[in-house]
Amino acid sequence: ARRTTVLSRTAVAATVPVALAALLAAASPAAAGPVGTAGAGDPYFPLAGNGGYHVHHYDLTLRYDPGSRHLDGRAVLTARATRTLSRFDLDFSGLNVTGLTVDGTPARFRREGQELVVTPRRTLHRGHTFRVTVTYSGTPRPVTDPDGSLDGWIPTDDGAFVAGEPQGAMTWFPANNHPLDKASYDFTLTVPAGRTAVANGVLLGSRTAHGRTTFRWRQSEPMAAYLATATIGTFQVKQYTTRSGIKVYDAVDPREANAAAPVLGKLPSVLEWESRLFGPYPWRAAGSIVDHAPDVGYALETQTRPVYDSAPDLATLVHESAHQWFGDSVSLTTWKDIWLNEGFATYAEWLYAEQHGGRSAQAAFDELYALPADDELWEFPPADPGSGANIFGTPVYARGAMTLHQLRRAVGDRAFLRILRAWADAHRHGHGTTAQFERLAERISGRQLDTLFRTWLHTPGKPPAA
Numbered sequence: 001a002r003r004t005t006v007l008s009r010t011a012v013a014a015t016v017p018v019a020l021a022a023l024l025a026a027a028s029p030a031a032a033g034p035v036g037t038a039g040a041g042d043p044y045f046p047l048a049g050n051g052g053y054h055v056h057h058y059d060l061t062l063r064y065d066p067g068s069r070h071l072d073g074r075a076v077l078t079a080r081a082t083r084t085l086s087r088f089d090l091d092f093s094g095l096n097v098t099g100l101t102v103d104g105t106p107a108r109f110r111r112e113g114q115e116l117v118v119t120p121r122r123t124l125h126r127g128h129t130f131r132v133t134v135t136y137s138g139t140p141r142p143v144t145d146p147d148g149s150l151d152g153w154i155p156t157d158d159g160a161f162v163a164g165e166p167q168g169a170m171t172w173f174p175a176n177n178h179p180l181d182k183a184s185y186d187f188t189l190t191v192p193a194g195r196t197a198v199a200n201g202v203l204l205g206s207r208t209a210h211g212r213t214t215f216r217w218r219q220s221e222p223m224a225a226y227l228a229t230a231t232i233g234t235f236q237v238k239q240y241t242t243r244s245g246i247k248v249y250d251a252v253d254p255r256e257a258n259a260a261a262p263v264l265g266k267l268p269s270v271l272e273w274e275s276r277l278f279g280p281y282p283w284r285a286a287g288s289i290v291d292h293a294p295d296v297g298y299a300l301e302t303q304t305r306p307v308y309d310s311a312p313d314l315a316t317l318v319h320e321s322a323h324q325w326f327g328d329s330v331s332l333t334t335w336k337d338i339w340l341n342e343g344f345a346t347y348a349e350w351l352y353a354e355q356h357g358g359r360s361a362q363a364a365f366d367e368l369y370a371l372p373a374d375d376e377l378w379e380f381p382p383a384d385p386g387s388g389a390n391i392f393g394t395p396v397y398a399r400g401a402m403t404l405h406q407l408r409r410a411v412g413d414r415a416f417l418r419i420l421r422a423w424a425d426a427h428r429h430g431h432g433t434t435a436q437f438e439r440l441a442e443r444i445s446g447r448q449l450d451t452l453f454r455t456w457l458h459t460p461g462k463p464p465a466a
């Protein structure tokens with residue numbers, strides 16, 4: 001009977017949209033026992049992440065040839081079952097899976113859209129720590145996001161620009177692809193000699209043999225999958241340690257070097273300034289990856305070491321650096337709360353300008369507030385973008401920052417800075433929600449802030465003048 005059911009489920013998968021098929025598969029009673037879910041429950045990205053386990057560590061070994069664009073990979077995930085599992089999902093899109101074991105024993109698997117559905121030989125008991133090894137190969141391709149942008153493994157003329165927000169991690173390694181599940185990472189990246197492969201965290205070493213160089217990176221603090229990178233190119237590399245002991249690694253495409261140098265030189269002072277405002281820098285490593293990737297159109301706050309598609313300006317460096325606290329250390333619980341990342345990083349830009357001889361935050365606010373009621377700024381409230389297509393929309397960034405400015409005006413500078421610092425501290429290396437932020441702001445300021453947050457975060461349309 002079980003066999004028939006499996007066959008009929010495959011037939012279903014062939015005739016209904018992939019996403020629906022994966023949801024049906026997850027809900028199917030046909031499995032031998034309790035199963036993991038095909039998503040982590042995110043309303044904007046229902047298939048992102050998976051239920052039933054937590055990944056503690058990813059050990060990724062990749063070999064990439066920029067000429068042929070061929071990737072060979074092996075991912076070893078160490079995970080713990082949060083319920084008894086006869087089956088579970090990983091997120092993995094594209095690439096061919098050539099082998100899969102669970103605790104060293106070959107396991108059955110099938111692909112359903114972005115779901116890699118794994119049936120281990122033996123049921124995994126709740127609380128059991130298990131190890132999944134996936135070997136794979138092929139030509140990685142980016143995913144197209146609901147807003148039309150590309151993310152994931154994006155080939156360039158000399159390597160690849162690798163950035164995974166919100167869903168691209170699954171284009172280059174099998175993952176529990178939702179910020180809810182953070183893990184430590186080891187990367188072993190092999191590229192042709194002369195190219196550099198840059199990941200997150202600390203460089204443990206590199207070795208060249210037989211025309212190839214292998215770089216070993218370690219990200220020891222917890223990281224969401226979307227913040228992982230393995231960006232490859234012909235880079236100029238600079239390494240140093242800051243006065244506060246942070247290990248900096250900069251990799252810069254020579255075509256961007258002149259424009260990038262003065263901005264990257266400010267990284268230590270930007271991180272010091274942000275540490276004074278937001279509390280201790282969350283990681284032991286830092287740096288920048290400045291690629292030459294004209295097709296990308298954005299930068300990403302890849303953990304410890306943001307990746308830029310071209311030489312950034314100072315405001316962008318301040319923005320991606322602020323994300324190390326807001327977004328990377330304090331992670332989203334749901335993509336709907338994206339303003340907790342983008343509103344905060346944008347407000348950091350405003351504060352930086354204000355304190356470095358530029359425009360005041362009030363002036364930035366006023367300029368935006370002057371925009372007419374039909375401007376895209378007022379299209380939706382920042383804490384309710386409505387769908388994954390809007391998570392990088394103007395209201396998330398600009399009206400998100402305006403909300404923080406309103407908060408600052410309501411509670412005063414001292415309480416406002418205490419709130420920012422308490423937020424970074426209370427959820428350090430963890431997660432937060434909009435509701436938690438609202439409660440924390442009220443607790444620290446001793447003020448009733450319902451109306452302020454309702455107006456600025458949750459109500460559609462241009463808020464009336466205060």
Ligand code: ARG
Nearest residue numbers: 149150151165166298299300
């Ligand atoms: N979080 C990035 C930033 O604001 C933007 C990422 C955009 N990603 C995308 N797929 N469009 O710094």
Ligand code: ZN
Nearest residue numbers: 319341342345
């Ligand atoms: Zn941002």
